[in-house]
Each structure stands twice: as structure tokens, then as C-alpha cells.
Amino acid sequence: MNVLLTAIPDVLIVEPKVFTDERGFFYESFNKKVMQAVGIAADFVQDNHSRSVRNVLRGLHYQIRQPQGKLVRAVAGEIFDVAVDLRRRSPTFGKWVSMLLSADNRRMAWIPPGFAHGFLVLSEFAEVLYKTTDYWASPYERTIVWNDRDLAISWPAAGGPQLSVKDKAGVAFREAELFE
Numbered sequence: 133m134n135v136l137l138t139a140i141p142d143v144l145i146v147e148p149k150v151f152t153d154e155r156g157f158f159y160e161s162f163n164k165k166v167m168q169a170v171g172i173a174a175d176f177v178q179d180n181h182s183r184s185v186r187n188v189l190r191g192l193h194y195q196i197r198q199p200q201g202k203l204v205r206a207v208a209g210e211i212f213d214v215a216v217d218l219r220r221r222s223p224t225f226g227k228w229v230s231m232l233l234s235a236d237n238r239r240m241a242w243i244p245p246g247f248a249h250g251f252l253v254l255s256e257f258a259e260v261l262y263k264t265t266d267y268w269a270s271p272y273e274r275t276i277v278w279n280d281r282d283l284a285i286s287w288p289a290a291g292g293p294q295l296s297v298k299d300k301a302g303v304a305f306r307e308a309e310l311f312e
């Protein structure tokens with residue numbers, strides 16, 4: 133397994149070792165010992181799976197209580213995955229990083245608690261699987277609007293993306309509840 137650093141030291145890209153033969157391929161998508169060895173010492177309690185069509189953007193989401201760390205991968209298609217540092221005391225507070233995750237590159241994004249997460253679908257459709265370090269708790273869910281002017285995330289979305297009602301109602305970064 134290979135670990136790539138990103139512009140935000142706490143956000144990592146994990147490249148699993150893939151075994152390919154005439155039948156197809158195999159890789160360990162999660163191994164607690166191996167993840168701990170590279171500094172991802174989280175305990176995961178939930179596994180999520182979503183499918184979205186091209187140009188759907190889900191995010192920017194986080195939980196203000198029970199914040200969730202996420203280990204994210206695309207098992208079909210390709211996504212432009214984004215993590216935003218919402219921790220006021222962090223040297224990278226207010227910074228974002230993007231990662232291309234796809235069924236082809238099999239890359240996984242490790243996004244610790246304290247970050248907002250979102251992704252834009254670049255392919256005809258994408259299926260995204262991700263483990264979380266705490267349970268979903270809708271009363272604590274918060275959304276920052278995808279095209280926030282202060283964050284200025286360069287989403288590769290030609291026109292406007294397809295958003296849920298909740299995501300259309302996202303708040304501005306400067307008004308959002310953040311982490312100390």
C-alpha cells in the first residue's frame with residue numbers, strides 16, 4: 133500500500149496494492165493493522181454506499197457533533213473529491229484539497245473528523261463507498277454551500293451541478309458552525 137500526502141497534511145491518499153491476473157483483480161480495501169501503520173488509527177463504525185449520475189455534487193457536509201472521519205473510494209466511475217479544513221486552530225484552517233478518486237485508480241481518501249466533505253461526479257455515474265468513524269446523526273448534520281466565495285473551490289463543473297434541496301440551502305463558510 134502506498135500513501136500520498138496532500139496539501140493538507142492530515143488528509144491522505146491511500147493506494148492499495150492491487151493483485152491482477154487473468155481472472156481480474158483483488159485488493160484489500162481495508163486492513164486495520166495496515167491502516168494503523170500509516171497513521172490512520174481510526175475505528176470505523178459505519179459503511180456507506182451512494183450512487184450518483186454525472187454532474188451530481190453531494191456536499192459540503194459534516195457533523196458538528198459526532199464529527200465523522202471518512203475513508204472514501206469510488207468503485208464505479210470517477211469523482212472529484214473535496215475535503216475542507218474546518219478546525220479553527222489548524223494551520224490549514226479554511227483550506228481545501230481535491231482528489232480524483234476512481235474505479236480505475238482505486239485511490240482512497242482519508243479525511244479526518246473536523247473536515248467538510250463533498251464530491252462531484254465526473255463520469256456517467258459513480259458509486260462511492262466510504263467508512264465513517266462515527267454514526268450518522270442528522271440533528272448534527274451541517275452543510276456549507278458548494279460554491280462558497282471564501283473557499284473558492286475550483287469544481288470542474290461546467291454549468292451548475294445537480295444538488296439536493298438540502299445542499300442548495302447550504303450556508304456560507306463565514307456563517308458556518310466550525311470546530312475549535
Ligand SMILES: Cc1cn([C@H]2C[C@H](O)[C@@H](COP(=O)(O)OP(=O)(O)O[C@H]3O[C@H](C)C(=O)[C@H](O)[C@H]3O)O2)c(=O)[nH]c1=O
Pocket residue numbers: 180182190191193194202249250251268296
Ligand atoms: C449520510 C446518511 C444519510 N442517510 C439517509 C438520509 C436520507 O434519507 C438519505 C440521503 O441522505 P443525504 O441526501 O444526506 O446523502 P448525501 O447527500 O450523500 O450525504 C452524504 O454526502 C457527503 C458526501 C458525505 O460525506 C456525508 O457522508 C453525507 O452527508 O440517506 C442515512 O440513512 N445514513 C447516513 O449516514
